[in-house]
Amino acid sequence: MFLDDLKFVIQSIPGKGMGVVAVRPIAKGEEVLSEAPLFTQKLARNKLTILHSLASKTADEKRQFLELTNCHRQNRKIHPFLGIFETNALPCGNNGMGEIAPAAGLFLQGSRFNSSCVPNVNNYWSEEKQVITFRAIKGITEGEELCISYKLGFEPRDSRRAQLQKGFGFECHCAACSQLGDKLLTSNLRRVALRGLYGEIALCGNKPAEGIQNVKSALRLLQKEGLVLYEDTFSYDAFQFCVVTSDLIHAKAWIQKAWEAVCIISGEDSTAAIKFKRYMDHPKTHPSWGKGRMMTLEGPDEVSGDAAHGAAIEL
Numbered sequence: 001m002f003l004d005d006l007k008f009v010i011q012s013i014p015g016k017g018m019g020v021v022a023v024r025p026i027a028k029g030e031e032v033l034s035e036a037p038l039f040t041q042k043l044a045r046n047k048l049t050i051l052h053s054l055a056s057k058t059a060d061e062k063r064q065f066l067e068l069t070n071c072h073r074q075n076r077k078i079h080p081f082l083g084i085f086e087t088n089a090l091p092c093g094n095n096g097m098g099e100i101a102p103a104a105g106l107f108l109q110g111s112r113f114n115s116s117c118v119p120n121v122n123n124y125w126s127e128e129k130q131v132i133t134f135r136a137i138k139g140i141t142e143g144e145e146l147c148i149s150y151k152l153g154f155e156p157r158d159s160r161r162a163q164l165q166k167g168f169g170f171e172c173h174c175a176a177c178s179q180l181g182d183k184l185l186t187s188n189l190r191r192v193a194l195r196g197l198y199g200e201i202a203l204c205g206n207k208p209a210e211g212i213q214n215v216k217s218a219l220r221l222l223q224k225e226g227l228v229l230y231e232d233t234f235s236y237d238a239f240q241f242c243v244v245t246s247d248l249i250h251a252k253a254w255i256q257k258a259w260e261a262v263c264i265i266s267g268e269d270s271t272a273a274i275k276f277k278r279y280m281d282h283p284k285t286h287p288s289w290g291k292g293r294m295m296t297l298e299g300p301d302e303v304s305g306d307a308a309h310g311a312a313i314e315l
């Protein structure tokens, strides 16, 4: 660890404006940046609420705010200050997959992360510390661009592109969106399958064996798609299936996997990591412990013989 441990620079990226580039290798799970917001806004916001927040900022902060991208600048109905905020705001709370964060923040450095549908960085808001932390979710090499995901849905390419075009005014040419032919088709099928599995798993409360197989299929698909986000939540789902059936050995294996994944994605001090650690130490304290029929399920590393999930596995 160097005293002045510079990890990234903000520089021009062809076709994307500015972006964040690693100046040294960054390890998987390593914190890249932790930043307090210049200001935050609730869901109900408009140009007046933004002007009000900006009023108390220094001249230099106002200048930096005005230098940020406004992808809505052609739209005269959107005031430039609101346009800048909406282009750059990041969620302060859980967002996506049916959840909307109660607030969004404007981060002067964090605003410079471009988007990828196979992100190598995740942003996590800590309510306790009131900071956003950007963490490498993959090993990153020197010179590589650091990208978060603006809209990580389990959507096929055209739908992702349409959403990014509408919300942020660009056509995505990330590694996932640039694929062609069979590779693109397979990637689209995997993402649609992931969306289906996400919904099915939620309905497997009384079918724990099926639930575990769905989780395992989802984890295989995530890995093949190069996606790290959701490894934690899927593994936690598997833990809960084992909890219901009093399968202690496999419950321990799954919560360990969920905890390891969440430490990479959101950090050891995140709310989810603290919760998962508690269940790692005391799995039987989960409120659903033993609530279902006793069964022995499967751990994360066991190869399943369930042919019903063959299609998803092959993708």
Ligand SMILES: C[S@@+](CC[C@H](N)C(=O)[O-])C[C@H]1O[C@@H](n2cnc3c(N)ncnc32)[C@H](O)[C@@H]1O
Pocket: 015, 016, 017, 018, 019, 068, 069, 070, 071, 087, 088, 111, 112, 113, 114, 115, 116, 168, 169, 170, 171, 172, 173, 174
């Ligand atoms: C939050 S800003 C990101 C930083 C921005 N590039 C800049 O120069 O400040 C969002 C804007 O960056 C650009 N952008 C982000 N991801 C991109 C990508 N994958 N390809 C092209 N442009 C992208 C779009 O103009 C988008 O509206």
